[in-house]
Amino acid sequence: SAVISQKPSRDICQRGTSLTIQCQVDSQVTMMFWYRQQPGQSLTLIATANQGSEATYESGFVIDKFPISRPNLTFSTLTVSNMSPEDSSIYLCSVSMLDSNQPQHFGDGTRLSIL
Amino acid sequence: DAKTTQPPSMDCAEGRAANLPCNHSTISGNEYVYWYRQIHSQGPQYIIHGLKNNETNEMASLIITEDRKSSTLILPHATLRDTAVYYCIVRGNAGNNRKLIWGLGTSLAVNP
Numbered sequence: 001s002a003v004i005s006q007k008p009s010r011d012i013c014q015r016g017t018s019l020t021i022q023c024q025v026d027s028q029v030t031m032m033f034w035y036r037q038q039p040g041q042s043l044t045l046i047a048t049a050n051q052g053s054e055a056t057y058e059s060g061f062v063i064d065k066f067p068i069s070r071p072n073l074t075f076s077t078l079t080v081s082n083m084s085p086e087d088s089s090i091y092l093c094s095v096s097m098l099d100s101n102q103p104q105h106f107g108d109g110t111r112l113s114i115l
Numbered sequence: 116d117a118k119t120t121q122p123p124s125m126d127c128a129e130g131r132a133a134n135l136p137c138n139h140s141t142i143s144g145n146e147y148v149y150w151y152r153q154i155h156s157q158g159p160q161y162i163i164h165g166l167k168n169n170e171t172n173e174m175a176s177l178i179i180t181e182d183r184k185s186s187t188l189i190l191p192h193a194t195l196r197d198t199a200v201y202y203c204i205v206r207g208n209a210g211n212n213r214k215l216i217w218g219l220g221t222s223l224a225v226n227p
Contacts, residue, residue, distance in 0.1 A: 001161070041219075042117075042217040042218060042219050042220065043215075044217070045214060045215070092158050094158075094159075101147060101164070103149060103164060104161070104215060105161055106158035106159045106160070106161075107158050108156075108157050108158045109157075109158050
């Protein structure tokens, strides 16, 4: 399976600031996704990162708060904008091929704490 | 909402088989059953998936009942490193049904 690297692995940020998280894959993949995992909770899909076009956001998530880029088939970024303590979470990137039965594979996530 | 129901926690003795149940009574004919696990401080790890036949790989076996309304993940010889949260997910293959909807999973503790 693909090797997925996320940077940074963790960060502590001040409220009101923004942080961009990078996701790099070692091979070309069709689908890239961004998830959030709040403390003690399960994963929630934020958006699907589409190559060369705007990301597809899930209900409750908006582009102004979580802008996403995907310039090519191996790289994507998620920005968490104007952060508040409620944004303290683990943010995870996952990838899969378009074949509908292929599983998603995950990076180890970015642990974000907002003071 | 997740389409699966799992017990919140289970214990298993090291070296014994761990059998993790999952109920998915509303599963549709074209939906697959996926299993992932998440070890503390790591991202979810894919384990196995299946449609209706039993599946086995180097990590685990997946047993799906004939009516497909439930399944069991079997770790044949559990080790301490298998301590993790195990997620059972039902996923289709078209449109929004292709999304992974995560429940709270089963927290498996493997004890020495």
